[in-house]
Amino acid sequence: MNSLTHRFAVVCSLAALAIAALPACSPADGAVPAPSASASASSAAEARYVAMARGRVDVPGGLLRVPSPQRGLIQRWAVEPGDAVRKGQVLAQIDAREARLALEQAQAEQAHAAAQLDASRARLPALRTRMERLQQAQKAGAGSGQAGDDARAAVIDAEQEQAVQRTALAIVRQRVAQASQALSAATIHAPVAGRVVKRTAEVGEFVDAYAVLLNLLPEGPRIVRADLNESLVTRVKPGMRAEVVSVAEGSAVHGAHVLSIGEVFGPPGAPDTSGGETIVDARVVECLLQLDDPELRVGQRVLVRFLPSQPAK
Structure with missing residues (x-):
């Protein structure tokens, strides 16, 4: 019995020492945890840009709505959606x-x-x-x-x-x-070179004069209409370089440069409510940028990251 009592006492002593050592392994009271690697990388990335803005891809003048000069029945279509057309090419024939x-x-x-x-x-x-x-x-x-x-x-x-x-x-x-x-x-011709986006009527349908027959995407450079917040306007200048990424994809980076900055403030053209938050009484100015390549599609939502101006050499 004395041997068993002695062994039990030794086990209890070891357990007490282990419990007492646990507070020493935990962080000290009031200590601030070190920032994570992802948070540091995000802060460093944001520091590279002088401003950011959301926008949408467009073409100068926007999509062209081709109307019917007169009323009548559509006799035939000479193009299909997606077709590339030349200026003056026949698009449709009215009876x-x-x-x-x-x-x-x-x-x-x-x-x-x-x-x-x-x-x-x-x-x-x-x-x-x-x-x-x-x-x-x-x-x-x-x-x-x-x-x-x-x-x-x-x-x-x-x-x-x-x-x-x-x-x-x-x-x-x-x-x-x-x-x-x-x-x-009665013969509808393409006013400019471009690509047919959508037809609004079919063969045999009656259309009124000046009714839109089809939407045409004109040839030309892609531009971005960015909503630049009023607090960031002074940071952006014409000629500055920028990075443009798709909001949906976010991987490919497209180069662009600032063409102009608007003179009139107004509400955002396309407010972002995907996060469930609505900014009350936000004021933005339209900033136009020209993309270096036509890879992005018209109407695509993008994020514009403005780069600092290069110092003069």
């Missing part, structure tokens, strides 16, 4: 049967008016000759005054009729020009 009939009718009226004017011009020299002959005979006492007056009246009537016919011919020519323009407008 032009009415416009063609109107042009043919106007051309027939023009030919009729021109024929009437030609006939009147052909009669006028003979009438003038007769009038002059009668006037000479009257002066010589061989003719009557009434015949001379009648000849002079006939010339005046012919001249007035010819003036009316010239006016009528000019009006008909205007109708021909309008009908020809309407016929030409």
